[in-house]
Amino acid sequence: MYDAILVPTDGSEGVDRTLEHALEMARNHDATVHALYVIDRRFELAADEDRDDLIERLRDRGETAVAAVADAAADAGVDVVTDVREGIPYKAILQYADEAGVDVITMGTHGRTGRDRLAHLGSVTERIVENATVPVFVVNIGEE
Template sequence: MYDDVLVPTDGSDTIPETLAHALPIAANNDARVHALYVIDTRITMAASEGARDDLERWLAQEGDRAVAAVEERAAAEGLEAVAEVREGTPPKAILEYADEAGIDLIVIGTRGKSPREKVTSLGSVSERVVDNAEIPVFVVRNAGE
């Protein structure tokens, strides 16, 4: 039923809960796990010009760490995994990646504590993904909410 499962990650400490659902679904369907981190360009563009390059570098490093953690967990479960770090607006970039990669299911947590999530006026990434996705979205309500 599912050949490709997308797990968007912001690198927060809520990802283990999301993976606790995503990895068994992938294993039960012999699916490939896709880890995606989106560098939010709204944040980088809001930074001062002098700080922008450092911020972009730092976010790229955080993205690499975040997707590597998902890849490692998937590999530990014997699952094939791919990872990507992209720039853009998170909900839009997640949906674009899902379309481009032929994703069958998105498994996403409801809230993280990344820098972009601290900007409350930006709205909920998971909510926007659910509202606009043309494929099934499995939403994991993370503890403490």
């Protein structure tokens, strides 16, 4: 049923909780985990003289984030593919899912409600749930 499981990562601790579920699914279905970090295009707002340094730092952060997923997958005996891309996060995640032929996307949510939810409208997870063409497995990771 699941041959390819996408785990978008931002390197936060919440990803660890999401990854537990993704790795369990991968073990149960002999699937490959795809770890993806998206460098948010907001770096384009940085001053020209700061932009290259900012992109390099974000790329390093992304490589570290996908490496952490790869290490956990290796420890679990699960095949893994990693990628770091630039773009609008939810669009890049959906594009990757289509290109890689993933069967399910696993993501975390903070489970915000009320005013706190209103302050964070347009979350990446919410946009993925609304626009994905494959199932999205959402893990409540609470507040960090």
